[in-house]
Amino acid sequence: MKIAICGYGNLGRGIESAARQNPDVELIGVFTRRAPESVKTFTPELPVYSVSDIEKYRDDIDVLIICGGSATDLPKMTPVLAKSFNVLDSFDTHANIPQHFAAVDAAANESGHIALISAGWDPGMFSLNRLYASCILPDGKDYTFWGKGISQGHSDAVRRIEGVLDARQYTVPVPAALEAVRSGSNPELTTGEKHTRECYVVAEEGADLERIEREIKTMPNYFDEYETTVHFISMEELKRDHSELPHGGFVIRTGKTGFDGGHKHVIEYKLTLDSNPEFTGSVLVAFARAIDKMHKRGVNGCKTVFDIAPADLSPLSPEELRAHML
């Protein structure tokens, strides 16, 4: 299977790394909006092309994985590229998924391509676990916890405050909330009751640290509804202790069965990830394999992780899967 990456940032590098771990996957190139000669890939021989030339490579790519922001990049790029390629993205603005799906589905159906949107871990593997668990335990409730891990959006928000040179924000699940959920007591919890936020901030020399801390803690939507801790550290400490992008979290569903609802069950899915972009890249490569197989069977249109039979993710044959993994 021949794949290509459109957009070479952290996620693009994660896909490049994942492709090297999958012998059936050949990464044929990277497409960028920057000057191609300015992009340095980890794999020295990997070609870098301008995205404006991408149409020339229509016949060379089985699946194009599009890496871009969900706010402005993907809503434009994925429908346009689905006219010429089988495409995969990790669109993650949950509220706008139906709209994005409709645009991509129209483009893919018209051109006879397949597309998969919103793959990754949330949306993605967490969504799958919410779905499986809710189908098994209809009389139940599910809970998603994120962290401990770095939220790029919240880190960016802190960096935009005057006097802040750099910052990292960790989202941290509240242990007592996790335990209450696991107990099956079905607590009602807001996102703020489930998580705390920890900020590591490098301030300009002489900046008003009290003001910065106050601006962080009162920032609407991002921080005001959370218990937030702010640590001021040096640039050296930030680089030494906070240069990685760990993340993870939990999807937990508790439910009852039995004629009198007397039996409790807990289904828990937990991810502990040293590198969010490399794990997401690994998920995307597995789903690229699936849509390539499906397209070769004649399937077109836009799909989500819910539409993919798990066997299609694997390089193994159905016989091997039944013999060794069932």
Added chain:
Amino acid sequence: MKIAICGYGNLGRGIESAARQNPDVELIGVFTRRAPESVKTFTPELPVYSVSDIEKYRDDIDVLIICGGSATDLPKMTPVLAKSFNVLDSFDTHANIPQHFAAVDAAANESGHIALISAGWDPGMFSLNRLYASCILPDGKDYTFWGKGISQGHSDAVRRIEGVLDARQYTVPVPAALEAVRSGSNPELTTGEKHTRECYVVAEEGADLERIEREIKTMPNYFDEYETTVHFISMEELKRDHSELPHGGFVIRTGKTGFDGGHKHVIEYKLTLDSNPEFTGSVLVAFARAIDKMHKRGVNGCKTVFDIAPADLSPLSPEELRAHML
């Protein structure tokens, strides 16, 4: 969707209970090899029929869920019943799955039916988690732990010892082994190193307890390779403290990503079940929904959980799933 149960024991009752929690599922009856009038279902109005009359109900049943032992019942029943019905079973002898699949596939294809074998939680949800995790982290290793829970097979084995009136055997995961796996150190562990076995035994009055304990602990395959504890208790205590059928376990995959393999990841799926048969019944009802949908789209032949797109398990429409669960 109209379902029926063939075989009314613990699992049959679990399915009856699960059907009541799913408004789109109508349980039309129970088929039994016993005298129908001797079978008392929990739902008073639920009809009980002799399995010898089952052919008369060909047109009334969308999916027949077959409950029986994997050693002798299911290898015979599932292929025969797949000639007349869409069928679902929880065949769990891992080594014989390819053979069972071939027999059921031939029968279902010939008659134009769909069948799903080996659904439940292991095989079933645990298999799905092994598959997803191995596709995402190809450079990794997976581990399955069972328990804490009652193993019916091991309880039966203890009950067959002379002087034993009744017994329950709990399979218990070893905490240190779980922690070693979660750490990502990729330990090599035998099943015996991952689990201990705890037996609660009611002995006949005057029985030789030392002999019973020795016979348990040295029983080949069942106990000899495990650290086993034997507790002698009264029948009253057994009924009071050990009358439920809890189970569960863990599927954990650890793996590395990155250009130098420098990032570790842990994917963990954990089940904590008050009632093994009710949870298994709940899984079976969800998969019955999926194969009913697939058969109505024209799909025939034998399937496993690996072949089922998750969306087909849900009573919700694709639009609802994308809007609310992705």
